[in-house]
Amino acid sequence: MKRILDNKVVQVGLMAFSVIAASILFYFFLFRLGDLFGFVKHIINILMPLIFGLVLAYIMHPIVHLFERRIFSRIEKKSVRRNLSILCTIVVIVGLLTALVSIVIPELLLSIQSLIVNVPNYVKELENAIVGWLNNNSELEQSVLDNYDAITGYLMNALNNVVLPFVDSAINNLSSGVFGVFTFVFNFAVGTVFAVYILANTNTFAAQIRKTLYSIFNVEKVNEFIDEVKHINHVFGQFMIGKICDSSIVALLTFLFLIIFDYPYALLIAVIIGCTDLIPYFGPYIGTVPSALLICLVNPVKAITFVLFIIVLQQTDGNLITPRIQKQATGLPSFWVLFAITLFGGLFGLVGLLIGVPCFTIIYELIVEQVNKRLRKKNMPTETEYYTKIDGLETKKVKAKLQE
Numbered sequence: 001m002k003r004i005l006d007n008k009v010v011q012v013g014l015m016a017f018s019v020i021a022a023s024i025l026f027y028f029f030l031f032r033l034g035d036l037f038g039f040v041k042h043i044i045n046i047l048m049p050l051i052f053g054l055v056l057a058y059i060m061h062p063i064v065h066l067f068e069r070r071i072f073s074r075i076e077k078k079s080v081r082r083n084l085s086i087l088c089t090i091v092v093i094v095g096l097l098t099a100l101v102s103i104v105i106p107e108l109l110l111s112i113q114s115l116i117v118n119v120p121n122y123v124k125e126l127e128n129a130i131v132g133w134l135n136n137n138s139e140l141e142q143s144v145l146d147n148y149d150a151i152t153g154y155l156m157n158a159l160n161n162v163v164l165p166f167v168d169s170a171i172n173n174l175s176s177g178v179f180g181v182f183t184f185v186f187n188f189a190v191g192t193v194f195a196v197y198i199l200a201n202t203n204t205f206a207a208q209i210r211k212t213l214y215s216i217f218n219v220e221k222v223n224e225f226i227d228e229v230k231h232i233n234h235v236f237g238q239f240m241i242g243k244i245c246d247s248s249i250v251a252l253l254t255f256l257f258l259i260i261f262d263y264p265y266a267l268l269i270a271v272i273i274g275c276t277d278l279i280p281y282f283g284p285y286i287g288t289v290p291s292a293l294l295i296c297l298v299n300p301v302k303a304i305t306f307v308l309f310i311i312v313l314q315q316t317d318g319n320l321i322t323p324r325i326q327k328q329a330t331g332l333p334s335f336w337v338l339f340a341i342t343l344f345g346g347l348f349g350l351v352g353l354l355i356g357v358p359c360f361t362i363i364y365e366l367i368v369e370q371v372n373k374r375l376r377k378k379n380m381p382t383e384t385e386y387y388t389k390i391d392g393l394e395t396k397k398v399k400a401k402l403q404e
Contacts, residue, residue: 048187054195056194063089067084086196086199232362235365251274254309255270263306264294273288341357343360
């Protein structure tokens with residue numbers, strides 16, 4: 001067998017076969033990319049309950065850890081201590097969700113119901129305002145009367161080509177959305193079961209993963225990987241927990257302001273502002289626009305003061321509240337914050353907007369760390385400011401600049 005492989009003709013034949021096989025695989029991959037993504041999406045849909053379980057376990061773990069270390073620390077048996085902590089965590093989360101459903105949701109529904117009931121009145125007031133404006137502008141009124149047929153035709157065309165297709169699309173989205181709600185409830189319920197099993201066996205799963213990694217890779221590489229995972233968990237967890245606390249404070253301050261100064265739809269607008277504030281950079285503006293429009297339907301002057309309040313609140317939040325809650329900033333430059341939001345938002349939608357900044361922060365730090373590590377091997381400085389003073393990359397120039 002070895003003699004056959006040493007034959008140059010056989011080697012050339014194997015090389016040609018490998019090139020042809022690689023070309024066929026590349027062709028299949030290139031032109032079957034849609035099918036491949038469809039297959040991956042199908043697998044993800046199947047595993048969605050497990051994904052829900054992993055996310056829930058990650059969210060619940062700090063609470064379980066708190067109960068385990070502070071409340072049940074005197075219990076010697078680890079399994080009993082962990083199970084009691086999981087049970088108490090579930091009770092706390094269910095209690096919070098029950099309070100949310102029983103207190104906040106009914107008020108939100110009342111606000112939405114009031115908005116729907118008052119829409120005809122708002123439309124009528126707008127119509128009266130337009131009629132009054134036309135009566136005060138005789139030339140404009142005459143122009144409208146002269147072009148009545150053209151305006152009517154344009155409106156009917158817009159109704160047929162824009163409004164009706166939009167309504168049809170909205171109905172289809174609503175029907176799919178109802179099915180999506182049932183799917184979400186199912187995934188959440190099964191995911192909760194997965195989360196309980198994951199939390200109950202966290203140490204076992206972690207030990208099995210470490211055991212597998214040590215059996216395959218170099219010990220030092222595995223140690224570096226574990227340190228990176230701990231750092232990623234710290235950055236991601238600190239950012240998300242801090243952002244949730246910060247958005248809750250923003251929502252509470254907005255609600256108090258709206259209640260004190262008798263604004264309409266106070267709870268609904270506070271929830272909108274709080275939820276959109278979870279999105280870095282663009283979030284406050286995304287929530288302010290629809291909220292100001294809702295207020296403008298009732299009182300345009302209050303809409304202007306509301307926008308001014310949100311501007312002041314966001315400045316206060318960015319300079320005082322956020323730095324105190326998130327003691328360690330992400331360290332990501334503003335340009336890359338915008339890039340992360342744009343990229344992850346385009347790829348993953350709303351979820352991408354929420355997790356884009358912490359995820360890209362981790363990627364950014366890993367790249368910077370690798371760049372600095374390679375520079376150290378070449379005995380070159382890692383500080384960026386030195387490279388703004390250098391025309392080339394020759395080592396002599398670098399050393400000369402460092403000695404200045």
